[in-house]
Amino acid sequence: MHTQPSKIIQGIGVSPGIIIGKVVVIKRQTCRPGWYQLPPEQIQQEVQRFKDAVGGAEQELLSLRKYFTDDLADALSIIDSHVLILKDRMIVEQTIQIIEQNNVNAEWALAQSLSQIQAKFDKIPDPYIKDRYSDVKHVADRIYGLLFGQDPYQLIQGDEPVVVVANDVSPEDTIRLHKENILAFLAEKGGQTSHTAIIARSLNLPAVVGLEYITGVLQTGDEVILNGTTGEVVVRPTAEQKEQYQEYSLHNRVRDEELAYYTHLNSETIDGYTVRLSANIEVTEELPNVLQNGAEGIGLFRSEFDYFHGVSHPCEEQLYATYKELLATMAPHPVTVRTLDVGGDKLMHYLSQNYSHMDDERNPALGLRSIRFSLYESQLFATQLRSLLRASVHGRLRILLPLVSSLNELYQTKAILRNIMSDLEQEGASFTPKVELGIMVEVPSAVILADVFAKEVDFFGIGTNDLIQYSLAIDRNNQFVAHMYDPFHPAVLRMIKHTVDAGHAQGIPVSVCGEMAGDLLCAPVLLGLGVDELSMRPPVLPHVKRLLRHSRYDQLHELAQDVLLCVDGRQAREFLASYFSQYYPREIRSS
Amino acid sequence: METHRTILVANQQGVHGRVATMLAKIAVAYDGEVLLQYKNEIVSCCSILDVLSLGLTQGSEIKVTAHGEKAEETLDKISQILTSATDPQPDN
Numbered sequence: 001m002h003t004q005p006s007k008i009i010q011g012i013g014v015s016p017g018i019i020i021g022k023v024v025v026i027k028r029q030t031c032r033p034g035w036y037q038l039p040p041e042q043i044q045q046e047v048q049r050f051k052d053a054v055g056g057a058e059q060e061l062l063s064l065r066k067y068f069t070d071d072l073a074d075a076l077s078i079i080d081s082h083v084l085i086l087k088d089r090m091i092v093e094q095t096i097q098i099i100e101q102n103n104v105n106a107e108w109a110l111a112q113s114l115s116q117i118q119a120k121f122d123k124i125p126d127p128y129i130k131d132r133y134s135d136v137k138h139v140a141d142r143i144y145g146l147l148f149g150q151d152p153y154q155l156i157q158g159d160e161p162v163v164v165v166a167n168d169v170s171p172e173d174t175i176r177l178h179k180e181n182i183l184a185f186l187a188e189k190g191g192q193t194s195h196t197a198i199i200a201r202s203l204n205l206p207a208v209v210g211l212e213y214i215t216g217v218l219q220t221g222d223e224v225i226l227n228g229t230t231g232e233v234v235v236r237p238t239a240e241q242k243e244q245y246q247e248y249s250l251h252n253r254v255r256d257e258e259l260a261y262y263t264h265l266n267s268e269t270i271d272g273y274t275v276r277l278s279a280n281i282e283v284t285e286e287l288p289n290v291l292q293n294g295a296e297g298i299g300l301f302r303s304e305f306d307y308f309h310g311v312s313h314p315c316e317e318q319l320y321a322t323y324k325e326l327l328a329t330m331a332p333h334p335v336t337v338r339t340l341d342v343g344g345d346k347l348m349h350y351l352s353q354n355y356s357h358m359d360d361e362r363n364p365a366l367g368l369r370s371i372r373f374s375l376y377e378s379q380l381f382a383t384q385l386r387s388l389l390r391a392s393v394h395g396r397l398r399i400l401l402p403l404v405s406s407l408n409e410l411y412q413t414k415a416i417l418r419n420i421m422s423d424l425e426q427e428g429a430s431f432t433p434k435v436e437l438g439i440m441v442e443v444p445s446a447v448i449l450a451d452v453f454a455k456e457v458d459f460f461g462i463g464t465n466d467l468i469q470y471s472l473a474i475d476r477n478n479q480f481v482a483h484m485y486d487p488f489h490p491a492v493l494r495m496i497k498h499t500v501d502a503g504h505a506q507g508i509p510v511s512v513c514g515e516m517a518g519d520l521l522c523a524p525v526l527l528g529l530g531v532d533e534l535s536m537r538p539p540v541l542p543h544v545k546r547l548l549r550h551s552r553y554d555q556l557h558e559l560a561q562d563v564l565l566c567v568d569g570r571q572a573r574e575f576l577a578s579y580f581s582q583y584y585p586r587e588i589r590s591s
Numbered sequence: 592m593e594t595h596r597t598i599l600v601a602n603q604q605g606v607h608g609r610v611a612t613m614l615a616k617i618a619v620a621y622d623g624e625v626l627l628q629y630k631n632e633i634v635s636c637c638s639i640l641d642v643l644s645l646g647l648t649q650g651s652e653i654k655v656t657a658h659g660e661k662a663e664e665t666l667d668k669i670s671q672i673l674t675s676a677t678d679p680q681p682d683n
Contacts, residue, residue, distance in 0.1 A: 081612040084619070084639040091640070117640055124646035132608050132643050 006236045009211055011186070013231035014197035016539070017206030018249045019163060019184040020225045020242060023218050026166040035108040043103060047096050050106035053146035057086055060142065064175055078135075085139045090117050107147055114140055138170050163226065165218050169196050174205065184226055186233060188214055201285065208233055229539060259542035263294030267545050273553035276533040277541055278333075280513055284325045289538045294545065297333035299535020300400070300461065300513040301326060303384065304342055319387035327395030334396040336461065336511075336535070338440065339384055341402040343369035365469070370403035375412055385413075386420045392432035400461050404439040404446055410456055413437075438508075442466035447495045450502035460503045462531075464514025468492050487516045488569035493525070497564065500530045511535055520547060521576045527551070528560025595656040596666050601674045605648035610672060615639040617668050623659015625669065636669070 038046055065079050085091065091113055098109035114136070121133040164177055164185040174196050177185060182205065190196050190209035200207040206228035217235055218224065225234040225245045234241055268274040278299030279290040290298065306314040306322055326335050343364060374381035388399055401413055414437070424431050441447055442463035450460070464487060469476060471492060474485045486492070496512070503510040511533035516522040518536030523544050526534060534544060559579060566572040602610055618625040618636035625636035629651060634641035636655075647653065653673075657665045 077609050077612055080616070081608050081639060084612060084615045088638050088640045089635070090638060117644075120640075120644040124644060126605055126646050126648050129605055129607050129643055129646055129648075132611075135608065136640065 004236060006234065006238050006241060009214065009217070009233045009235060011208040011211035011214075011231045011233055012191060013208050013228045014190070015200035015205055015207040016229040017184060017204070018225070018227050018229075018245065018252065019206050020237070020245060021161065021163045021183045021223070023163045023165045023186070023220060023222050023224055025215050025218055025220045026164060027215055034105075036105050038103050038105060040103060043100055046099055046106055049147070050095060050099065050110070050143075051092075053106070053143050054086060054092060056146045057139070057142040058083060061086065082135060082139050085136055086143070091136075091140070091143075107144065110140065110143060110147075163224055165215055167215055169207075169209075174200050177205065184208075184228065186211055186214055186218075186224070186226060188212055259546065262542045262545045262549065263292070265294075265545065265549065267296065267548055269548055269551045269553045269556070271552045271554065275527060275531070275548065276511070277545055277548070278336075278511075278533060278535040279538045279541065280535050281538070284322055284329075286538065287326070287329050291329075293538040293541040295333075295538060295541055297396075297533075298326065298330055298335040298337075299511055299517075299533055301335060301337045303337055303340060307340065307342070314383075316383050316387045316390075319384060320390050323388055323391035323397075324394045327391055327397055329395075331395035334398050334436075336398040336400050336438070336513075337388060338400040338402050338461075339371070339381065339388075340374050341370045343367060343373055365475070371401050371409050371413070372403065375409060378416065382416055382420060385417055386424070389417070389420055389424060389431040389435060390429055392435050393430050396436075397432065398436040398438055398459060400438050400440055402440045402463070403443060403466070404453075405443040406445065407449070407452065407456070410439065410453070440466075441499050442470065444471050444495070447471075447499055450499045451505065454502050454506035454508055457508065459508050460499055460510045461535075462496060462499055462510065462512045462514065464492070464496070464512055464516040467495065467514070471495060486569035487519070487522055488525075488563065488566065488572035490564065490566065490568070493529070493564055496526065496531070497529050497560075504530060509533060518544065520544065521573060521580070523547065524551060524556050524580075525560050525563050525572075525576070527553075528556035528558070528563075530557075592660075592662050593656065593658045594662045594666060595654055596670060597652060597654050598670050598673050600647050600649055600651045600653065603649055605651070606642060606645070606673070608643075611639050611642045613672050614642055614669060617665065617672075621657070621659065621661075621665050623657060623662060623665070625665060626656045626658075628654040628656070 061079055061083050065076065091110075094113040094116065095106065095109045098104065098112050099106055102109070117136055118133060121130055121136075124130040161181045161183045163183050166173070166185065166187050168189040169177070169185055169187045174185075184206035185200070187196070187207070187209045188211055197207065197209065206226065208226050208228060208231050210231075211233060214233075222236055223242075225237050225241065226232070234245070237245070266274065267277045276296050276299075277294075278297040279286075279293070279295035280300040280302070281287070281290060281298060282302045283305050303319075303322075306319055323335075323337060326337070368376060374384075385399070388397060391397065401410070404410060417437070421431065421433065436458040438457050438459035438461055439446065439453060440461050440463045441450065441453075443466070446453060447467070454460070465476075468474070468485060468487060468489070472484065472486065472489060474481050476482050476485045500510045509532040510530075511517075512526050512531050513535035515536075516526060517534035518540035520543060523534055524547065527548065536544065559576075563572050563575065566575055600606060604610075606614070614636055615638065627634050627636050627642065627645065629645045629647060632645060634645060636642060645651075645653075655666060655669055655673075657663075657669075
């Protein structure tokens with residue numbers, strides 16, 4: 001029996017699946033090398049032991065390489081660089097020299113070589129190149145594993161499949177784990193768009209990452225329940241919780257079967273009112289999932305991934321390839337690409353200008369980011385727009401500009417687009433001249449000027465997450481005020497209504513692509529306010545479609561009017577809960 | 592034979608993982624020796640760690656020297672990688 005209590009930890013679900021199982025905790029620090037002296041006659045033997053470990057690690061890398069097809073050039077390049085690091089003179093020759101000169105064991109000698117390498121890397125000013133030391137550590141860990149005669153992952157030898165818990169799981173570990181008797185993995189580091197996450201999804205290996213201190217919280221043999229979609233991890237569940245989850249899991253299966261029925265039906269109400277249900281995604285790897293869930297387009301493609309990931313910087317060709325794949329796969333449905341939505345502090349390593357001082361920005365949410373940053377780094381922006389325009393012939397493209405707060409930003413962007421178009425024309429490159437251009441409505445000034453903006457753009461995308469944050473002046477990550485973040489705040493609902501009405505007055509469609517769009521209580525209200533398109537995470541699509549197909553538009557419209565009169569979120573939620581238990585009991589209960 | 596060239600690093604991201612990998616691959620495959628000199632430091636291009644630790648960013652001026660057969664050809668390959676502003680695709 002465990003004396004430690006059960007608890008629930010929230011991480012980032014990166015690869016779906018609900019798993020109950022025992023964990024194996026892998027701690028890299030168990031490999032810390034000791035020091036011992038060797039008699040001279042054993043030195044050559046020790047050198048050979050080290051060479052064997054390096055050779056073994058190389059064989060492993062080469063065999064993992066076969067797991068990747070040629071189209072995964074980034075992954076292949078990572079493995080190739082690991083092979084070169086492994087055989088580097090600073091690792092091999094240096095370590096052998098230390099063994100021979102000091103009559104010491106290989107582990108200790110390798111540790112000395114590593115600290116010399118680290119000292120060199122510490123002096124590199126460029127943070128991106130400096131960060132490659134993490135690759136050196138990954139490689140050294142493999143050599144250590146073989147020197148100790150134990151693979152950290154060989155702990156996983158029982159017949160019973162287990163959940164692996166580790167500090168950091170590399171893309172290579174993920175492939176390796178996939179071959180073992182593994183149910184899922186939990187990691188302290190990583191995020192939705194890491195290479196590890198992408199590989200886990202493509203191998204259908206459920207995973208939750210971003211779980212701080214999890215290797216300290218769990219011990220090998222502990223039981224966990226994890227949900228790779230929601231990111232919830234129940235540590236040492238009680239019998240009751242396990243039963244609940246098993247029931248939930250069964251219930252989910254039954255529901256998923258039922259939901260599958262909806263995925264290819266039209267998204268319309270009983271009385272024939274049609275809306276577009278589309279998907280929010282970050283990487284093209286999600287496209288199969290998007291189609292599987294019956295999305296009628298991409299309502300929000302977050303284009304940041306190409307800028308953050310891969311050892312490669314996004315040149316025009318790389319971006320073009322991404323956008324072409326998106327558009328061609330989704331055609332004839334529209335694909336809405338949001339242009340770069342970050343501040344310069346996140347992209348330091350690409351830019352000649354140093355933005356590291358932006359760490360000190362007192363109000364990053366109000367700083368140089370999104371469209372402001374793009375207009376400031378106009379060359380970077382032009383490259384993105386150029387690749388978008390070139391890709392536009394492969395499907396239906398909509399370009400969405402984030403954080404627009406004044407008309408001037410829109411005019412400047414249009415001027416850049418005109419220049420690129422005339423360049424492309426001169427080069428004889430093909431593009432869609434009337435490509436749709438829209439703005440994110442997420443700053444109160446854009447709401448107030450919605451009637452003016454509506455005359456200048458082809459569509460509106462309401463970004464509710466930021467709109468709520470900026471209009472209520474609430475930082476959701478601040479624990480003291482987070483509870484005041486309220487999608488049903490009457491001011492928020494009125495702003496949405498105002499934006500929809502202003503858009504419709506000019507005959508342009510209005511979509512919502514924040515979290516509200518995929519919330520089963522919010523979605524009906526948004527539809528009742530006249531929103532034309534809801535864009536959400538792909539797995540939520542069938543839920544919303546089922547709700548829609550059981551609704552009548554006149555009722556949704558009435559419902560929205562009633563919710564607009566509620567004084568706060570609590571009242572609105574209570575009202576909606578009672579309304580739905582009356583009209584659509586199944587839709588709400590099973591959410 | 593020995594030949595050398597002075598090259599300005601054009602890659603926007605500098606000589607990072609992928610570029611260093613390609614440089615080291617060429618040097619390892621080459622029968623002779625390829626050296627990179629940046630400021631006062633001279634390193635062998637065969638060592639990916641040495642190449643990375645030079646910390647070459649866009650605009651760094653380096654001297655590349657090749658000793659051995661087909662030195663010119665090797666320098667051509669290396670300077671092509673270093674002078675393209677964007678990442679060339681690796682040939683796998």
